[in-house]
Amino acid sequence: MKRNTKMRILSMALVAAMAIGSLAGCVSEAPAESSSAPASSSEAAGGEASSEAAATGDVSEVKVGFIWPLTGGSATIGQQHNDGALMAIDEINANGGIKSLGGAKIVPVVTDSESLPDVGATQAERLITNENVPIFTGCYNSAVCLPVAEVAERYETPFVSQGGVANAVTESGYKWVVRVNNKATYDVEEMLRGIDLISEENGIEVKTYALIYESTDWGSDNAKIWKEFADERGWECVLDEPVTVGQSDMSSQVMKIKAANPDVVNVSFYTPEMIVFSKAMTANKCNPPLGIWSVGGGSQDPAYFEAVEPNEYEYNFVQEDWNVSMPYLYDWAAELNEKVIAEKGYNLNSFFAQGWTAAYVVYQALEAAGSLDKAAINEAMHGLNITLSEDDHTILSGYPAIEFDENGQNIHSTGTIIQYQDGVQIAISPAENRTPGYSVICPIPDDFDTRGQNSKPWGTPPEVAAE
Amino acid sequence: MNSNTKGNFLQGRFFGLIGIILLLVAPLPMPTYQQHILVLVLFYAYCASCWNIVCGFVGTLSLGHAVFLGLGAYISTVLLQQLSLSPWIGMFVGAIITCIFGVIIGYPCFRLSGPYFALTTIALGELLRIWVENNEYLFGVYIGGSRGLLLEQTGYQPVAFEFNGKIPYYYVMLVFLAVILYVTYRIKNSKIGYYLVAIRSDPDAAESLGVPLARYKLIAMAISCFMMAFAGTFYAQFFRYIGPTRIFGHALSVQIALIALIGGQGTVFGPLFGSLLLVPVTEFLSEHFGGELPGLNLFIYGVVTMLVVFYMPKGIHDYIVRFFSWLERLIGISKKPEKQKA
Numbered sequence: 001m002k003r004n005t006k007m008r009i010l011s012m013a014l015v016a017a018m019a020i021g022s023l024a025g026c027v028s029e030a031p032a033e034s035s036s037a038p039a040s041s042s043e044a045a046g047g048e049a050s051s052e053a054a055a056t057g058d059v060s061e062v063k064v065g066f067i068w069p070l071t072g073g074s075a076t077i078g079q080q081h082n083d084g085a086l087m088a089i090d091e092i093n094a095n096g097g098i099k100s101l102g103g104a105k106i107v108p109v110v111t112d113s114e115s116l117p118d119v120g121a122t123q124a125e126r127l128i129t130n131e132n133v134p135i136f137t138g139c140y141n142s143a144v145c146l147p148v149a150e151v152a153e154r155y156e157t158p159f160v161s162q163g164g165v166a167n168a169v170t171e172s173g174y175k176w177v178v179r180v181n182n183k184a185t186y187d188v189e190e191m192l193r194g195i196d197l198i199s200e201e202n203g204i205e206v207k208t209y210a211l212i213y214e215s216t217d218w219g220s221d222n223a224k225i226w227k228e229f230a231d232e233r234g235w236e237c238v239l240d241e242p243v244t245v246g247q248s249d250m251s252s253q254v255m256k257i258k259a260a261n262p263d264v265v266n267v268s269f270y271t272p273e274m275i276v277f278s279k280a281m282t283a284n285k286c287n288p289p290l291g292i293w294s295v296g297g298g299s300q301d302p303a304y305f306e307a308v309e310p311n312e313y314e315y316n317f318v319q320e321d322w323n324v325s326m327p328y329l330y331d332w333a334a335e336l337n338e339k340v341i342a343e344k345g346y347n348l349n350s351f352f353a354q355g356w357t358a359a360y361v362v363y364q365a366l367e368a369a370g371s372l373d374k375a376a377i378n379e380a381m382h383g384l385n386i387t388l389s390e391d392d393h394t395i396l397s398g399y400p401a402i403e404f405d406e407n408g409q410n411i412h413s414t415g416t417i418i419q420y421q422d423g424v425q426i427a428i429s430p431a432e433n434r435t436p437g438y439s440v441i442c443p444i445p446d447d448f449d450t451r452g453q454n455s456k457p458w459g460t461p462p463e464v465a466a467e
Numbered sequence: 468m469n470s471n472t473k474g475n476f477l478q479g480r481f482f483g484l485i486g487i488i489l490l491l492v493a494p495l496p497m498p499t500y501q502q503h504i505l506v507l508v509l510f511y512a513y514c515a516s517c518w519n520i521v522c523g524f525v526g527t528l529s530l531g532h533a534v535f536l537g538l539g540a541y542i543s544t545v546l547l548q549q550l551s552l553s554p555w556i557g558m559f560v561g562a563i564i565t566c567i568f569g570v571i572i573g574y575p576c577f578r579l580s581g582p583y584f585a586l587t588t589i590a591l592g593e594l595l596r597i598w599v600e601n602n603e604y605l606f607g608v609y610i611g612g613s614r615g616l617l618l619e620q621t622g623y624q625p626v627a628f629e630f631n632g633k634i635p636y637y638y639v640m641l642v643f644l645a646v647i648l649y650v651t652y653r654i655k656n657s658k659i660g661y662y663l664v665a666i667r668s669d670p671d672a673a674e675s676l677g678v679p680l681a682r683y684k685l686i687a688m689a690i691s692c693f694m695m696a697f698a699g700t701f702y703a704q705f706f707r708y709i710g711p712t713r714i715f716g717h718a719l720s721v722q723i724a725l726i727a728l729i730g731g732q733g734t735v736f737g738p739l740f741g742s743l744l745l746v747p748v749t750e751f752l753s754e755h756f757g758g759e760l761p762g763l764n765l766f767i768y769g770v771v772t773m774l775v776v777f778y779m780p781k782g783i784h785d786y787i788v789r790f791f792s793w794l795e796r797l798i799g800i801s802k803k804p805e806k807q808k809a
Contacts, residue, residue, distance in 0.1 A: 003759070048663050066758075070757065070758070070761030070762070071757075071761050071762045071765060073760075077762065077763065078761075109758070110758030110759070111754075111757055111758050112753060112757035112758060112761055112764075114753075114765075115711050116713055116718075117615075117706070117708055117710055118702075118706050119711060119753075121706050121758075122503060122504075122507070122750070123753075123754065125499070125503045125755065126500045126503075127502055129500040129503070130498060130500035131500075141613065142614075143708075143710045145715070146615075146617055146705060147706050149618065150617070150618075150706075150707045150708060153620060154620060168614070168617060172617060172619070173619075215597065215601050216600070216613050216712055217613045217614040217615065217710065218710075219613070220601075220612055220613040220614065221598070221613075221614060221652070242600070242601050244593075244597050244600075245712075248644050255657065334508075351786040362663035383742075387775060447554035
């Protein structure tokens with residue numbers, strides 16, 4: 001038989017196998033088995049039967065849905081959210097599961113949005129109608145959170161939105177959606193308050209600013225809100241530079257920043273663009289006196305810190321969507337940090353912490369509801385009032401509390417502004433969160449020749465003298 | 468079977484009839500999620516069929532066809548949100564504008580050949596995407612910029628193209644698909660179709676025989692764009708959210724082209740076969756591997772697609788038709804066709 005014929009037959013066989021497999025997948029109903037491992041298909045227990053059982057308090061497992069961008073532009077970020085969520089579920093199950101449901105174990109059903117809105121919406125459809133999850137969480141990207149919230153609302157299924165900062169997620173009148181993390185407005189407010197603080201402390205008046213951001217919903221939203229707040233302060237925007245994703249070089253954009261000579265630069269990029277931007281800024285020795293302020297995204301991703309040199313993020317300010325001091329403030333967070341380093345190979349970070357907190361919020365809603373009735377869970381979810389403490393592991397993200405307003409937005413979701421000093425994250429703002437014994441380095445020194453030489457590896461905790 | 472010869476609308480009538488019956492009744496006993504997948508099957512089959520009219524018959528490769536889908540989606544959605552115009556009407560407005568836009572774009576582009584046309588369509592898609600991402604208003608009308616447009620739920624309103632459940636969406640899309648398949652069949656078996664096939668086979672020879680290349684390419688483009696805009700309206704109403712990054716994005720264009728190429732370009736049913744294979748397979752792989760082994764589903768999908776492109780370059784259409792013709796002969800409901808005389 002000729003090689004081409006063989007390959008043709010192989011191709012046909014593969015096509016046939018895939019078609020048959022997908023048809024089989026469409027009609028098969030998986031057995032109900034107990035497992036704490038993530039179920040990416042209908043392999044876990046749950047469904048209508050469990051919903052009915054839960055009404056009588058007789059349930060051994062509860063499926064919970066997770067939608068993360070595990071592939072696509074936000075893959076590394078999504079993976080860390082997923083790591084956090086799954087480790088939280090492991091801990092919850094190890095501690096006895098959902099006690100109000102007779103110790104029912106949570107079975108995570110993890111799906112991949114591919115960072116695409118229609119794929120995310122389709123996965124939400126699957127979780128709700130095929131896997132019959134009574135509550136689910138995700139999706140990180142605002143563009144995915146929005147259509148997924150629509151699906152949740154249509155099917156009247158509680159949805160804990162995690163990550164999507166677009167104001168519309170909680171300001172579109174949804175009754176079945178809550179958001180644990182900051183919305184875009186809060187993010188920007190925190191940064192601007194941070195700039196106010198350090199400019200006052202260092203006697204530097206801010207007059208001009210530049211915006212550089214990826215031209216996606218998240219980047220544009222951030223830039224627009226930044227402009228509104230900056231205009232209120234009377235600052236002048238000397239550069240407004242949206243950047244198309246997928247750039248391999250940003251030298252021209254950085255040259256524009258240099259030419260505009262702003263006092264401060266605000267940047268919002270996901271990981272790939274953040275890497276390119278940081279390298280271009282350092283290569284061109286661009287050094288705004290009040291520094292580069294990033295609204296998270298790529299500058300919170302461990303993958304970013306693996307790809308760049310320490311001198312490329314030294315002195316940068318980052319609005320972290322979690323309290324970076326958590327491992328130093330709480331014993332359980334410190335233990336968890338060790339565990340994450342051992343198992344995942346990276347330090348606790350914003351994405352892991354937020355994935356963890358989202359999973360715990362789902363658990364708390366189920367615990368408070370004591371039922372798998374979606375309306376009861378939704379009511380319980382909206383009524384949650386959790387305070388950060390040593391006894392409750394819910395708020396790894398470090399918010400002082402979780403309490404939702406009438407729109408479903410957590411009114412206590414705050415972040416921390418940090419500055420990288422010798423490669424170490426130093427909490428700067430709000431002032432009460434400042435790492436003891438440290439001050440802000442500002443104006444940013446023009447030390448490109450020596451910058452980063454004494455940097456410690458990313459994730460090294462600050463040395464804080466014992467009181 | 469030669470896909471270029473004039474054949475029955477349902478080649479392999481017996482199984483064709485069974486196929487039609489299946490398409491009519493298949494979603495009824497299915498759970499909602501499977502119905503959702505079936506809607507996507509029809510949606511992508513429809514889009515690929517639109518692509519097929521201009522690319523399958525003319526033989527040019529468009530990798531920016533999502534642009535026309537996006538335009539249809541944006542126009543009908545803006546008309547709905549700004550003027551409360553029903554998407555049923557808005558989609559025709561969108562189709563007309565998209566058709567004009569397609570012809571304007573096609574006029575210079577069809578003078579390019581080979582990879583240049585494909586590159587131009589990619590550039591067009593990127594251009595429009597970037598422009599929409601960076602502009603919230605067009606002549607004072609809100610188009611959402613990079614945030615896209617969110618369609619508020621208004622409940623069950625058929626007049627506003629909003630239904631409860633998936634079944635109505637399925638049958639709407641089935642009607643759309645039936646129309647595009649019929650249009651494709653009519654084109655294929657008409658003077659336009661013969662001209663287009665002649666242009667695809669040998670443009671110089673066709674031109675020397677008096678076939679006006681540009682005119683017939685533009686006719687195909689106009690029909691393709693007009694029909695593609697309807698898919699855009701459907702996408703907006705079905706997902707209730709449109710964002711430029713996805714809807715004008717290169718990935719969607721490639722996805723549509725790939726379905727037609729794998730199915731069998733230049734055939735009536737090839738895009739449907741491609742969609743029937745690829746969409747459920749994508750969902751199946753995503754469901755079973757997407758969460759546990761991220762990316763494996765895309766890897767498998769990519770490998771199989773490459774094998775099909777390499778070793779079944781005309782797509783799966785001919786193999787499927789041959790298989791069912793053989794099956795018909797096997798069960799004795801048809802005879803082996805006589806060989807055509809030279």
